[in-house]
Amino acid sequence: MKRNVANRRFRNSLTSKYLLIIGIAMLFMPIIFPMASILYWFINDGIWQPSPSLNDKYPNGTVLEQMWHQEAKSLASAPPEQVDKRLQALKQEYPEMAMFWVDDTDQTRLMLPEQGKLPKKWTPAASIQFMKAAYNSDPFTVVAYIGDDEKLGKGFMVMELPRAYIRPKQILASDTTVYTVFVFIMSGLFILISWLFFARIRKRLIRLKEAMISPDLDSGIPRSVMMTKPDEIGQLEQGYNDMVAQLEQGRRRQLEEEELRKSLIANLSHDLRTPLTVIRGHLHAFDAESLSQQGKDSVARIETKITDLSELIDNLLSYSLLTSGRVELKREACDVLRLVKESAAAWYPIWEKEGIEADIDLQNEPLIWQIDALWFRRVLDNLFQNVVRHARSGCYIGIHTETREHDHEVCLLITDRGPGLSRASSSKGTGIGLAVVEMLTKEMGLNCTIVSSESGTAVKLTRSS
Amino acid sequence: MSAKLLYIEDEQEIGEWVSAFLKEKGYEVDWLKHGDQAIQTAEASQLAILDVMLPGLDGFTVGQRLKKAYPELPILMLSARTSIDDKLQGLEFADDYLTKPFHPEELAARIEVLLRRSCTAAQEVxxxxxxxxxxxxxxxxxxxxxxxxxxxxxxxxxxxxxxxxxxxxxxxxxxxxxxxxxxxxxxxxxxxxxxxxxxxxxxxxxxxxxxxxxxxxxxxxxxx
Known part of the structure; x- marks a missing residue:
């Protein structure tokens, strides 16, 4: 059973095909040349002889001539009756031949068959004419003196055979031409077969490569391929398909994990915010009471802390989501300035309320960066939030674009005139908000440089080179 | 004329004080703890306030159904989910989105804006x-x-x-x-x-x- 499988596998394998082709190449010499000879004989014997059965009887003219002279010699002392008898016997043996003989008195004797055009009496002139006509023509004619000697004066005997019965001495093609053509054809065939063999392997490999480098647009995972044949490349395709399936499974698991984490964090956010909302509700109840100034201050302080805490929760959860490495940023070409304007427009009423003057001067042309719009908004929200929270005293926020001198790269500048980050961060923990900004900008391929001094903070965003 | 508000919130404590607060502000409040009856109750309401995380149907689904049934009804989402995609998902159909912990006065202000906007459509001036x-x-x-x-x-x-x-x-x-x-x-x-x-x-x-x-x-x- 196992052996069967192994056998079948070998029969189906490329190795076996390759070995077959190599084997044919090895057998080229001992088989092709004998095959060429056989072909040569087949052409000469088989196709150009009309009646192969007569071939043996009439091998060629020389043999017939010898035979006829032999017969004439054996009749040297025979009386005319015996000559007639022998010719009749010969006619029995060679029915295709015509024969006659002429005696010592120049009279035409037995004719087999009867031929009217022959003279009854052979004058020297008639003899010369006959010989002239018979020479090198059809039928093939042999004349022999009886007793095979002219001096005996016993007359002569003649045989005629149509040349068609005699194997032609001329052959169709010479040996070397047939050999060359045949060997040439066989070599060509061999080259063609091995080329086809290779070309098909190549085609299948290229198909596999194409499948590998053209991934599915949604998942980014290459598509699986159709199995072609159960040979080595087929096994490769099978292995490749298995790998793609595993990748897909891994990706699905990753997406599930991401989804799970997201919902976990959303729930966590919900659970943390609900008590905060309740606290705020109860705090609101104090407004109805008549409180001392100190009490009112406390309520206001608690209100601010609730807001701070809620933002902290936001950033903390974003941070943990991002550091988990399970969040995929969908980077697309976006007009950054458009996002900045929309975000600033949403913040504008808050700045107004806080007495922050907004100085916004952005270039007219769109600024296209490869970013994830949602996360970029988050970056802006955090930066704007920081200005409101920690740089309110500066009463200023500047949002500008600036073109760098050396490479004409456009950067986005967000400035304030607050007391600077070093003081703010130590006391109020802006750390996590900025950490989220830094992580997000890095993920989106942006550079975020923060320069902070006593007289203000400048955040500069550029594409990293 | 006091406007009638539909308020869906599953959290007991928040629901209690928000209802109390809104009543104090002079609104009539129908407080539901889940979204099952939302469509029927909304018929008589001028505004709907929805929490996102509800038992059973979530706030987004309820909101979308409400909007389909009453396209004129303003919807304010009130949610503890703060991620921006939640916000964007909400704003696809809702007219406003407020995150918890919100300041009650802010809620009152937003309700007023929404009501005024929808009332002008009714009053036409x-x-x-x-x-x-x-x-x-x-x-x-x-x-x-x-x-x-x-x-x-x-x-x-x-x-x-x-x-x-x-x-x-x-x-x-x-x-x-x-x-x-x-x-x-x-x-x-x-x-x-x-x-x-x-x-x-x-x-x-x-x-x-x-x-x-x-x-x-x-x-x-x-x-x-």
Whole structure:
């Protein structure tokens, strides 16, 4: 059973095909040349002889001539009756031949068959004419003196055979031409077969490569391929398909994990915010009471802390989501300035309320960066939030674009005139908000440089080179 | 006239104080703990306030169903989910989105804006400074002089768009794309020209506009 499988596998394998082709190449010499000879004989014997059965009887003219002279010699002392008898016997043996003989008195004797055009009496002139006509023509004619000697004066005997019965001495093609053509054809065939063999392997490999480098647009995972044949490349395709399936499974698991984490964090956010909302509700109840100034201050302080805490929760959860490495940023070409304007427009009423003057001067042309719009908004929200929270005293926020001198790269500048980050961060923990900004900008391929001094903070965003 | 509000919130404590607070503000409140009865109850309401995380149907689904059944009903999402995609998902159908822990006064202010906006549609007249705007009839009257102000189609659309988002700064891109329905590439000049003509018609003094305010570098706003 196992052996069967192994056998079948070998029969189906490329190795076996390759070995077959190599084997044919090895057998080229001992088989092709004998095959060429056989072909040569087949052409000469088989196709150009009309009646192969007569071939043996009439091998060629020389043999017939010898035979006829032999017969004439054996009749040297025979009386005319015996000559007639022998010719009749010969006619029995060679029915295709015509024969006659002429005696010592120049009279035409037995004719087999009867031929009217022959003279009854052979004058020297008639003899010369006959010989002239018979020479090198059809039928093939042999004349022999009886007793095979002219001096005996016993007359002569003649045989005629149509040349068609005699194997032609001329052959169709010479040996070397047939050999060359045949060997040439066989070599060509061999080259063609091995080329086809290779070309098909190549085609299948290229198909596999194409499948590998053209991934599915949604998942980014290459598509699986159709199995072609159960040979080595087929096994490769099978292995490749298995790998793609595993990748897909891994990706699905990753997406599930991401989804799970997201919902976990959303729930966590919900659970943390609900008590905060309740606290705020109860705090609101104090407004109805008549409180001392100190009490009112406390309520206001608690209100601010609730807001701070809620933002902290936001950033903390974003941070943990991002550091988990399970969040995929969908980077697309976006007009950054458009996002900045929309975000600033949403913040504008808050700045107004806080007495922050907004100085916004952005270039007219769109600024296209490869970013994830949602996360970029988050970056802006955090930066704007920081200005409101920690740089309110500066009463200023500047949002500008600036073109760098050396490479004409456009950067986005967000400035304030607050007391600077070093003081703010130590006391109020802006750390996590900025950490989220830094992580997000890095993920989106942006550079975020923060320069902070006593007289203000400048955040500069550029594409990293 | 006290407006009737539909409020869906599963959290007992929050539900209690928000209902109490809104009643204090003079609204009638129907507080449900889940979304099953939302459609029936909403029929008599002028505004719906929805929590996102509800047992059973979540707030987004309930909100979408409400919007489908009553397209005119303003919906305010009130949620503890703060991620931006939640917010965007909510704003696809909701008119406003407020995150917990919210300040009660902010909630009251937003409810008021939403109600006023939907009431003008019902009353068909909106007063702003010296203007009375009849939105349905595409008509604006200066009620000081009793003169009717004639606006071109585009001018009226721009004004209407800003009125719909009263109190919010709208970027030039947002205005242009909403009114012209094309992507804003160099619509800048076109929009500026239209705003100038619009101001000449509606402002008392076009040189120092009171109604349409320019927010430098960003866009325009009609103050609430």
């Amino acid at each position: 909106l007063s702003i400074k010296h203007l009375s705007v009849y939105e349905q009839e595409n008509r604006i009257v200066n009620h000081e002089t009793e003169e009717e102000i004639m606006l071109t189609g585009k001018q009226f659309q721009i004004f209407k768009y800003l009125l719909q988002h009263q109190g919010r700064v709208m970027t030039k891109e947002q205005i242009y794309e909403s009114v012209w329905g094309e992507t804003y590439l160099d619509g800048d000049k076109t929009l500026m020209v239209h705003i100038r003509y619009l101001r000449e018609k509606i402002e008392r003094d076009p040189a120092s506009p009171e109604i349409i305010e320019t927010v430098r570098g960003l866009g325009y706003r009609v103050k609430a």
